[in-house]
Amino acid sequence: MLVTPPLSLYVHLPWCVRKCPYCDFNSHEQRGALQFDAYVDALIADLDFDLPLAWGRTVHSVFFGGGTPSLFPPAAIDRFLQQASARLRFAPDVEVTLETNPGTVEHGPFAGYRAAGVNRLSFGVQSFDDGCLQRLGRIHSSGDAERAVKAAQDAGFDNLNLDLMYALPGQSLAMALADVDRAIALQPTHLSHYQLTLEPNTVFAVRTPAGLPDEDAAWDMQEACQARLADAGFAQYEVSAYARAGRQCRHNLNYWQFGDYLGIGAGAHGKLSFAHRIVRQVRHREPRLLGRDRDRVRKRLRALHDARRDRDAGAVRERLSARRRPVAGVGVAWSCAVIRGGRTRRRSGRRGRRRRRSPPP
Numbered sequence: 001m002l003v004t005p006p007l008s009l010y011v012h013l014p015w016c017v018r019k020c021p022y023c024d025f026n027s028h029e030q031r032g033a034l035q036f037d038a039y040v041d042a043l044i045a046d047l048d049f050d051l052p053l054a055w056g057r058t059v060h061s062v063f064f065g066g067g068t069p070s071l072f073p074p075a076a077i078d079r080f081l082q083q084a085s086a087r088l089r090f091a092p093d094v095e096v097t098l099e100t101n102p103g104t105v106e107h108g109p110f111a112g113y114r115a116a117g118v119n120r121l122s123f124g125v126q127s128f129d130d131g132c133l134q135r136l137g138r139i140h141s142s143g144d145a146e147r148a149v150k151a152a153q154d155a156g157f158d159n160l161n162l163d164l165m166y167a168l169p170g171q172s173l174a175m176a177l178a179d180v181d182r183a184i185a186l187q188p189t190h191l192s193h194y195q196l197t198l199e200p201n202t203v204f205a206v207r208t209p210a211g212l213p214d215e216d217a218a219w220d221m222q223e224a225c226q227a228r229l230a231d232a233g234f235a236q237y238e239v240s241a242y243a244r245a246g247r248q249c250r251h252n253l254n255y256w257q258f259g260d261y262l263g264i265g266a267g268a269h270g271k272l273s274f275a276h277r278i279v280r281q282v283r284h285r286e287p288r289l290l291g292r293d294r295d296r297v298r299k300r301l302r303a304l305h306d307a308r309r310d311r312d313a314g315a316v317r318e319r320l321s322a323r324r325r326p327v328a329g330v331g332v333a334w335s336c337a338v339i340r341g342g343r344t345r346r347r348s349g350r351r352g353r354r355r356r357r358s359p360p361p
């Protein structure tokens with residue numbers, strides 16, 4: 001009997017206030033008011049579509065990633081979590097993380113996120129140096145970041161991650177260390193420390209920013225910051241992730257330990273293990289096309305059903321085998337969803353020597 005690995009749920013919320021010039025995530029600049037309810041409906045429909053694949057399994061972690069999930073108000077997150085937990089069994093100690101941009105939480109909706117069931121926040125701080133933040137095109141200041149983290153702690157969040165980047169334009173070793181010190185002073189439980197990489201199809205790839213530290217300088221920063229974090233009690237458990245004892249990100253670990261994950265929302269990836277196959281899925285990257293795969297699969301199934309009713313068994317067999325070809329070992333019902341499989345994220349040739357994130361969901 002197959003013992004299935006732990007199951008996680010990744011939820012992609014793809015909008016940002018502004019696109020950062022270094023970012024190649026599936027994130028889209030917000031234009032006009034976001035249709036929160038419509039997107040949550042699409043997420044639930046997405047989840048419903050996958051339910052037969054995850055039947056009877058327990059979800060150990062949920063991760064709202066982006067984009068900027070903190071653009072979604074607590075009520076939308078609450079509605080999603082209520083509906084998701086009515087469909088899937090959540091572990092009693094399920095870890096629920098929400099990524100936040102410190103520039104989007106000035107009204108302090110943290111108590112609402114907590115009441116909705118979020119128990120871990122991840123802040124995209126990047127740096128505490130306002131010059132660096134400006135050169136990165138960020139919408140927040142160092143003060144905004146500090147205020148946001150403190151507001152989250154006041155609202156009762158005790159499990160916080162801060163994202164920092166290093167090897168930034170104009171950054172010295174001392175500045176990189178100062179960023180780590182200011183992060184530690186805020187008493188997070190987890191720190192993600194990513195080397196800035198120049199990703200293809202980003203503004204920085206076309207117009208390289210002035211003052212980028214070279215590879216040797218970047219390496220020195222990485223080593224010095226790693227030592228500073230170790231001294232402060234943060235153990236490195238993954239290429240870019242450091243945590244206090246017992247505070248590793250469960251969701252992150254599940255990717256690295258080849259666990260299973262449902263991935264819903266624009267561009268999300270999923271991976272599910274079965275006795276004789278592994279099903280991998282990827283959703284359309286474009287938010288407004290979310291659900292197109294679903295509709296196609298449904299139409300195809302309906303067509304197959306009708307064909308069967310017409311006793312045209314030969315035609316059915318032919319269509320089945322044609323559909324199976326692109327993805328060996330995947331049943332027809334799901335093949336449509338996985339034929340676009342394969343990573344949408346690439347590694348940069350330049351400055352991409354060290355991996356900066358967990359495998360993309």
Ligand SMILES: C[S@@+](CC[C@H](N)C(=O)[O-])C[C@H]1O[C@@H](n2cnc3c(N)ncnc32)[C@H](O)[C@@H]1O
Pocket residue numbers: 016022023024025065066067068099100101102123124125126163164165194195196197198199356357
């Ligand atoms: C989805 S974003 C986090 C939430 C939110 N979107 C924000 O930026 O505040 C994930 C993290 O990936 C890191 N990241 C994004 N692009 C990067 C790049 N080109 N090089 C290194 N790290 C990058 C940043 O630290 C960022 O906070």
Ligand code: SF4
Pocket residue numbers: 015016018019020023024025027066067068101124
């Ligand atoms: S780094 Fe974060 S805020 Fe900036 S564009 Fe990417 S996802 Fe959006």
